[in-house]
Amino acid sequence: MKTSFLLFIFSILLFSCQTGEVSNYTEYLNHNDTVKYVGKQECRACHAEIYDSYMQTGMGKSFHFATKEHSALTGTEMPIINDTIKNLSYKPFWKNDSLYLKEFRIKGNDTTHQLIKKVNYKIGSGQHTNSHLFEINGYLHQMPYTYYTQNKIADLPPGFENGNNTRFSREIGLECISCHNSYPDHVDGSLNKYDAIPSGIDCERCHGPGEIHVKQKLAGNIIDTSKYIDYSIVNPKRLPLDLQFDVCQRCHLQGTAVLANGKTFTDFKPGKHLNDVMDVYLPKYENEESFIMASHVERLKQSACFKTAEITCITCHDPHNSINNVSTAYFDNKCMQCHSDCKDEQTQNCTSCHMSTSTTTDIQHVSISDHKISIPSTIKKKKGKFLGLFAINNDFPTNLSKAKAYLKRFESFEQNPIYLDSALVYLNLTTIDFPAYIQYFYLKNDAKGLVNFVMSNTIDSLMYKKSDLALAYSRMAEMFALKNLTLDAKSYYDKSVYLMPFVIDYKLKLGAFLIDNNQIMAAKVIFETALALNPTHKEIHLNLGYIYILQQNFILADLYLKQAIALDPDYILAYENLVLCAQIQNNLINVKAYLNKILEIVPDYNSSLILENL
Numbered sequence: 001m002k003t004s005f006l007l008f009i010f011s012i013l014l015f016s017c018q019t020g021e022v023s024n025y026t027e028y029l030n031h032n033d034t035v036k037y038v039g040k041q042e043c044r045a046c047h048a049e050i051y052d053s054y055m056q057t058g059m060g061k062s063f064h065f066a067t068k069e070h071s072a073l074t075g076t077e078m079p080i081i082n083d084t085i086k087n088l089s090y091k092p093f094w095k096n097d098s099l100y101l102k103e104f105r106i107k108g109n110d111t112t113h114q115l116i117k118k119v120n121y122k123i124g125s126g127q128h129t130n131s132h133l134f135e136i137n138g139y140l141h142q143m144p145y146t147y148y149t150q151n152k153i154a155d156l157p158p159g160f161e162n163g164n165n166t167r168f169s170r171e172i173g174l175e176c177i178s179c180h181n182s183y184p185d186h187v188d189g190s191l192n193k194y195d196a197i198p199s200g201i202d203c204e205r206c207h208g209p210g211e212i213h214v215k216q217k218l219a220g221n222i223i224d225t226s227k228y229i230d231y232s233i234v235n236p237k238r239l240p241l242d243l244q245f246d247v248c249q250r251c252h253l254q255g256t257a258v259l260a261n262g263k264t265f266t267d268f269k270p271g272k273h274l275n276d277v278m279d280v281y282l283p284k285y286e287n288e289e290s291f292i293m294a295s296h297v298e299r300l301k302q303s304a305c306f307k308t309a310e311i312t313c314i315t316c317h318d319p320h321n322s323i324n325n326v327s328t329a330y331f332d333n334k335c336m337q338c339h340s341d342c343k344d345e346q347t348q349n350c351t352s353c354h355m356s357t358s359t360t361t362d363i364q365h366v367s368i369s370d371h372k373i374s375i376p377s378t379i380k381k382k383k384g385k386f387l388g389l390f391a392i393n394n395d396f397p398t399n400l401s402k403a404k405a406y407l408k409r410f411e412s413f414e415q416n417p418i419y420l421d422s423a424l425v426y427l428n429l430t431t432i433d434f435p436a437y438i439q440y441f442y443l444k445n446d447a448k449g450l451v452n453f454v455m456s457n458t459i460d461s462l463m464y465k466k467s468d469l470a471l472a473y474s475r476m477a478e479m480f481a482l483k484n485l486t487l488d489a490k491s492y493y494d495k496s497v498y499l500m501p502f503v504i505d506y507k508l509k510l511g512a513f514l515i516d517n518n519q520i521m522a523a524k525v526i527f528e529t530a531l532a533l534n535p536t537h538k539e540i541h542l543n544l545g546y547i548y549i550l551q552q553n554f555i556l557a558d559l560y561l562k563q564a565i566a567l568d569p570d571y572i573l574a575y576e577n578l579v580l581c582a583q584i585q586n587n588l589i590n591v592k593a594y595l596n597k598i599l600e601i602v603p604d605y606n607s608s609l610i611l612e613n614l
Contacts, residue, residue, distance in 0.1 A: 021056040029212045029232050030270045032088060037183065040202035043210065046217065050320050051203070057322045058125035060199040063181040066099040066119040072130040072162040073099070073147050079154040081145060085163045086570070088147045092119070092132075092154075101132065101143050105569060117168060121197070123180050127324075128293075128366045132158050133172060138193040139504075139534045140172040148365035158363045165570070168536065171450035178265040179251035179294075185265070187378055189466070190502035203511070206247055206319060208234040208270045234271040236319075245297060246393070248313040253392055254294030254362075256281040256412070258404045262465060275394040280394055281405040286384020291370060292362040298392045299372040306373075309338055316604050388422070397430040400436065407439050420444055434459050438472040454480075470499035474506050477513070486517060497526075504530050508539050515543065520550055538567040549581050557581050566592040570601050 029035070044051040054060050066069040073092055080091045091102045098118060105113040120132040121140075121463050128150055132143040144167050146157040156165060171192035177184055182205060185196040204210055205529035212234035223230040229238050236247045247270045258279045261267070268277040282298060291299055297312070302307050316334045317323070328349045335350040336342065340349075353376050355369045390438035391397040397405075403426035427433070434457065441450035454476055461469055493510040501508060507530040514523035524547050531540045545560035551604055558581060564574040573597050582590035598605055 002134040006321045017217070027231065028208065028234055030210065030234065031045075031269055031271060033163050035209045037204050038211050038214055039140045039198065040182075040200075042214050043203040047203075051320075054203070054320045055240070056202070056325070057319070058127045059205075059319070061122050061125040061127075063121060063177075063197075064199045066122045066132060067097050068094065071099060072120050072124075072126040072147050076152070079147075079155065081154045081164050083156060086165050088113075088144075088165070088167075088569075092145060098576075099132070103144070109111075115168075115566065117143065128368070134168065135194075135197075136536055137297045137534060138195060139186060139190075140192050140194060140197070141168055141536070142172055144169040145166060150367065151365050153365060161364065173266040174307050175257060180402070183266045187502055189500050191467070191500070193502050206234075206236055206270055210581055234269075237314060239271060241310055243273070244273055244312040244314060246270075246272070246414035247282070249393055250274055250429040251294040252294050252313070253280050253298055254292055255280045255298075255392065256389065256405050256409045257281075258401050258408065260401075265466075275391075275397075278398045279394045279405070281389040281409070283386040283409070284390050286387065287381035288383055289346075289381065290361045290383075291358075291372075293366060293368065294359045295360075296371045299370060300558070301370070301392070303373040305338070324602040349525060353521060373449055386418070393543070398432055399426045400431075401431075403427045403430065404436055407436065407443065410443055411439070413554075432457060435464055435472040442475040442479065447482045450476065450479045451483055451485065466499045470496040470503065471508065473499070474509055480510065480514060481516075489513060490517075502535050504532065504537055504540075508537070508543070511543055515546070523547060536567065538564045538574070541567065541578065542571070545574070545581075546577050549584065550578065552584070554581055554585055572598060572601060572605075575601075 017311060026430065040051065061070070068074045078092050078094075080087045080089055080093070081286065087105055089104055089106070091104070093100055093102065099122075100116055102113045102120050103113070103117075104111055117134050119134040121128045123133055124130045124146075126149050129146050129148050131146045131389050133140055134143055135141075142157060144156055144160055144165055147154050155161075158172075160166065173191045174184075174186055177197075181200065182198040182202040184194045187193040187195055202599050213230070216232045221234075225235070229235070236244050239247070246268075250268050257265075257282065260277055260279075261274075265278075265279045268274060274280075282295075282555065290418045300313070305311055307577065316331060318326070328351075332348065332350050335354075351369060353375050355371060356376065357367050388395060389409060390401070391401065391405070394401075394454075402432075403423045405425070406419040406423035420440065420443060423436075427436060427440060437457075438450060438452055441447075441453060448591050459469075459587060464472075473492040474496035477489045480486075480492060481489040490513065491517075493506070493513055496503075496506045497510055507526050510531070511523045511526040514520075524544070527544050527547070530537065531544070534540075541564035542558045545557045545564065548554070548557035558578070561574045561578050561581065565571050566575075567580075575594050579591055579594045579598075580586075582594060
């Protein structure tokens with residue numbers, strides 16, 4: 001009772017600071033970090049009509065449970081897709097109201113591999129795509145199946161094509177989900193583990209956290225918004241044009257995002273400057289006319305309409321109303337507000353010529369309206385030389401921001417050496433950022449340079465986020481181990497796991513290091529801990545299988561190694577360990593069977609092991 005009473009008193013004090021003339025307020029009260037998100041259902045209590053309309057928009061449908069009500073696959077033939085490079089096929093199927101995905105391989109008339117996983121979530125509104133996610137113990141991963149609704153075909157997801165099918169291992173971290181959904185309840189110390197995940201981009205993504213707004217209205221503090229700004233909640237329409245843009249380009253500006261020091265992907269709030277939280281970079285080329293899926297803001301800023309008139313996204317778009325419910329005449333009328341000279345003509349569907357529909361460079365089977373409003377031209381310009389990475393939302397990014405952009409671009413998109421060279425130039429123009437330098441040396445595969453850098457500089461751990469430090473420590477450990485500096489390597493591996501205890505990859509690397517240094521029992525504890533957290537990692541089963549070989553428990557070794565192969569039918573390391581396990585037991589039949597399986601997967605596999613046993 002005392003606690004509740006104190007909270008009640010605090011609430012009274014909070015609102016007592018907000019009384020008085022509405023026009024006296026100049027800052028949004030919901031920008032305070034103590035203000036909580038309340039969820040879209042709270043908004044519906046007062047704004048039912050707007051809420052119901054918004055829920056039919058692409059944003060409202062952006063993320064949901066993979067049930068028949070919300071899946072674009074409902075009513076389709078549930079098409080099978082084939083990854084011809086990896087010789088794997090995928091078939092979705094319903095079991096009651098739950099969606100499942102079966103991965104399988106057929107050889108002759110036999111099914112030689114089959115893995116079935118439940119689809120927990122669909123991601124994507126269905127306007128262009130539905131992709132699919134699975135969750136285990138809070139860990140969220142993407143699945144290798146996307147339904148492209150415009151052409152009504154299924155195929156591998158973006159980024160999984162051309163031999164890059166990562167199957168069920170792609171982690172869905174905050175950078176991804178913070179644009180495709182409302183902010184989730186992310187587990188501290190993890191990359192892709194969540195305690196709770198909401199359904200769909202909600203009202204508070206554009207209006208900010210609603211706790212104070214709800215409390216004020218319940219207390220009867222009603223403001224005439226036709227005369228005053230209600231500073232308990234953000235109305236993007238009342239923001240200056242640059243801040244209006246920031247609300248939209250938080251997610252409709254896709255590129256290489258570089259967070260400001262100490263910021264996360266959930267820190268941006270409407271009404272604040274986006275570049276206080278992150279800079280978003282895109283590569284620029286001479287005569288570049290192609291564009292990516294979420295490039296709406298970047299393309300619009302290149303338009304004469306934007307340069308000569310005060311327009312933003314909401315000049316033409318009503319965020320509360322689905323574009324599917326808007327007629328062509330609606331957008332024509334928007335154009336006529338500035339281009340009145342066209343009214344005398346038989347103007348119909350201005351956007352069909354001036355915002356032509358085109359495919360995107362990053363997502364197959366998808367076409368969108370090019371938001372660079374322009375006079376159509378038949379002249380095709382040849383893409384010219386690379387000009388560099390440019391921050392689209394910040395005209396004056398720091399040198400450190402630019403360095404991190406080049407490093408991230410190299411690591412995440414394309415391994416072009418010019419990116420690392422450019423990163424070093426900008427790193428040398430700023431004060432030392434320890435994680436960034438570690439990333440540079442690691443990506444250069446320069447163990448000597450990394451070790452020398454670490455030995456010559458002191459880490460101020462209070463300056464950096466835990467996630468950045470943990471990644472740096474893990475990479476430092478890896479490079480120190482290569483130089484046989486095992487005590488330092490062990491210390492850095494321990495620090496990475498301590499800082500981010502729910503990141504499986506750090507545990508895997510520590511466990512492998514312990515095995516290499518004959519600390520078998522300690523390694524076993526690490527891998528068993530990882531297994532309890534997320535049993536879908538094949539590497540956990542592989543290493544436990546190897547440990548049981550060392551302990552001559554061949555039954556358990558065989559069990560874990562075959563589980564690794566069940567997760568990945570082409571897992572060469574698991575087959576090699578099965579060969580080793582069979583050799584120790586002098587089981588020559590199994591030795592040859594497993595070796596032949598290796599040769600079936602990799603025909604040019606060259607190993608003395610094979611030569612000795614075939």
